[in-house]
Amino acid sequence: MTTAVRHRVVVVAYDDVELVEVACVTSAFDGANRLGVSPPYEVRLVSPQGRPVRCSSGLVLGAQAALERTRGPVDTLLVVGGPGHAVAAQNTRLVEHVRRLAGIGRRVASVCTGASLLAATGLLDGRRATTHWAYAHDLAQRHPAVHVDAAPLYLRDEHVCTSAGVTGALDLTLAFVEEDHGPALARMLARMMVTYLQRPGNQAQISMFVDAPAPEHRTVQQTVEHITEHLDSDLSATALAAYAGVSGRHLARLFLDHLGQTPAQFVRTARAEAASQLLVSTALPLASIARRCGFSSAETMRQVFLDHYGTTPSQHRTVHSAPRVAPAAGSLIRPTGQEERHPAADRLQA
Template sequence: MTTPGRRMVIAAYDDAELLEISCVTSVLDTANRQGASPPYEARLATPEGRPVRCASGLVLASQAALEKIRGPADSLIIVGGRGHRAAAGNARFVEHVRRLAKVSRRVASVCTGASVLAEAGLLDGRRATTHWSIAGELAARHPEIDVDPAPLYIRDGRISTAAGVTSALDLTLAFVEEDHGPALARSVARMMVTYLQRPGNQAQISMFVAAPVPGHRTVQQVVEHITAALDHDLGVPALAERAGVSERHLTRLFLDHLGQTPARFVRTARTEAASHLLVSSELPLSAVARRCGFRSTETLRQAFLDRYGTTPSQHRAIHGSTS
């Protein structure tokens, strides 16, 4: 007798992001091969069951017409991509997402797929994330949503939103852990050679791989100094003196070009650098704190709690090398 599967509906449209689709489906397939019971039954659903041309140019065959799918479903997952605005503006597509959401145990979006959930009213009164590049647009268009552009993913009740692209993998692994336990989720992560247990509240963008500072030489010079000299005096007076501007002017420049004060930027840079040292080295916490410019291990601890919701020791225990 065949074991009934968990019905996972992945809704896509033209100009969807292929990697987001494959992250979800590959995690589910790997979970099945690692013994998920009941297994997952993933189906790609598209408008009228037509093939969809992904943003990369590749064409994917549909497995179901979105309009013909009836509940119940275990999970409904809306992917993102360049076509998200057209999808969110398609009243018929949005209505079928709304209909299926009512008969699904879980509902999720990946990346700009949050636009579709927002148009369907499914994020009203909830905290949600999306790709950092459209977070402002989503918040302005839907003030009823508490948009947080920082985390990799957010789970608010039965509704989940993921930041974009490979965060689809993180969210789907979290679903596997919820459904089948942490041992299977770890097994899937190992098979996929991916980051194990990357927490949802981890920042979308590391400051060390963020986009270049937009077109202001003074800000760029100060940022370069901060990231290269974390253990120096990086107070606003010292930074302003180095830049040859007033403290008030430097703060205004940072707010205009980076959306945060110099002090907040420094704290974030130091915390991220500390997180890398904790994972990649066996330095004691006191040495990590000193190298990254924190006055004490307690200051480091508080910074970690504020940014990651965990302590430095817990971060190292979870993410550090086990070799």
């Protein structure tokens, strides 16, 4: 970074925008500035004609500039989402100015349903993109040239980034800060904001343990409950079919109809997610976690993790585990000597 303009961030908003998404982006960049990044981020909220925008929550945000009058240079163009995304994506003038700014930006990004606006510009054609899982099907239907993947928290295809909904904006912004200023400062920023120490982009948007609604079919529901409560037991197709009192073929058909995956796929995902929780919440050895979650070995767990999360169990633990901290009298909690440090850390004590 040699010039201040390299960090000029333009955030595009419109009526019925999601306030949390605007706040995640702007607050994270501001937090990076307070940690002393150089050059600092210059964040500007722009809107059609520079008018105040009404958020979906009813609050009103004042724009700092008119979208139509915004010129380069632009480091990062970021379009946030919200219930008003569909109307905004049909505003040809708004879309045209987003397209114009995207053409001069070093990187272009959308949060949540902000992907609708990027798709309307044609910028996502031929690219992999994500959005809030609840709107992924609609995005794919409206823009068949876009390769929509509803699973990841965020995706990057060359200089174009798209992210999942609401707090996915924070994950994406932390990734940008890491890209610009390194992992040490990004991790310090995450701690300052009391959030995850940067969830990787390929982490699933939703967990199978909180996904709703529950299976409507009673046999499927009972089998799912049995799986999640007995992960260290024999959960082979034969054993599950015997528990359910149906043939293996019939059980597989029921799972595909109601869950979109086979019993074996469900078991593998359930074990991976349970192992994920133990990795970040305990200090248990990998072999013990593998055994508790029903994996035949730590190596088997490692292979499943690579398939499911795109990372190893050890890397997952390093990224997601809370830092070991020791309280310092009369001050904020300070990382211990074992924790990764960045010169900006001392600013947190001011």
